[in-house]
Amino acid sequence: MKLVFATHNPNKFKEIQSLLPDHIELLSLKDIGCDEDIEETGDTIDENAIIKAEYVKNHYGYDCFADDTGLEVNSLAGAPGVFSARYAGEKKDDNANVEKLLSQLEKRDDRSARFKTVIALNLKGNENLFTGICEGEITSERKGDKGFGYDPIFVPTGFDKTFAEMDLSEKSKISHRGMAFKELIEYLSK
Known part of the structure; x- marks a missing residue:
């Protein structure tokens, strides 16, 4: 089975590719010749995932998830x-996003947070949504050099290190993205 993962982010692609069973051939947007940046115009995380999956299906004809x-x-x-990816501006600068968030939380006691991932699967014209949530808190400084985005400042509940201090296999077992993709993989395995 061929599936397109609608992302230009090589870190996300690598993370997900490592989770998929062998019978699924994962293609990137680059693999199908999609160089455009699919606009995320939704008001919610769910809507943005759906927009991206529908765009690939409608413009390229591939079964897709986003x-x-x-x-x-x-x-x-x-x-x-x-607005997580564009929190500090349209450039999608991870460092600027982290700095802005740390600055806004500087004088706040409540640093609790959650990562939420929604996957929209557009398979043979049918849509399904899969959601993963990881509760945790924001640190006061960066820790670790793995991962991407807000990983250096997010400590999941029950752990004493950030996502950026975890190796990919450890992070994938507990992360929001890992949980959502586990649901997707279980669905695709049926």
């Missing part, structure tokens, strides 16, 4: 949420 992820910080009323 994810969207947001970091929701309780003391910031759920921000950055749907």
Whole structure:
């Protein structure tokens, strides 16, 4: 089975490719000649995932799945949420996003947060959504050099290290993305 993962992010692609069973050939947007940046115009994480999956199906004809992820910080009323990748501006600069978030949390006691991933699968014209949530908290400084995005400042509940301090296999077992993709893989295995 061939499936397109609608992402230009090589880190996400690598992370997900390692989770898929051998009978699924995973293609990237680059593999199908899709160089455009699919606009995420939805008001929610769910809507953005659906938009991306439908775009690939409608424009390229491939069965596809797309994810969207947001970091929701309780003391910031759920921000950055749907704007996580562009929190500090349209450039999608991970370092600037992390700095902005740390700055906004500097004088706040409540640093609880959650990562939420929604995967939209568009398979043979049918859509399904799979959701993963990982609760945790935001550190006051960066720790670790693995991962991407907010990984250096997010400690999942029950752990004493950030996602950026974990190796990929450890992170994948407990992460929001890992949970959502586990649901997707179980569905595809039926």
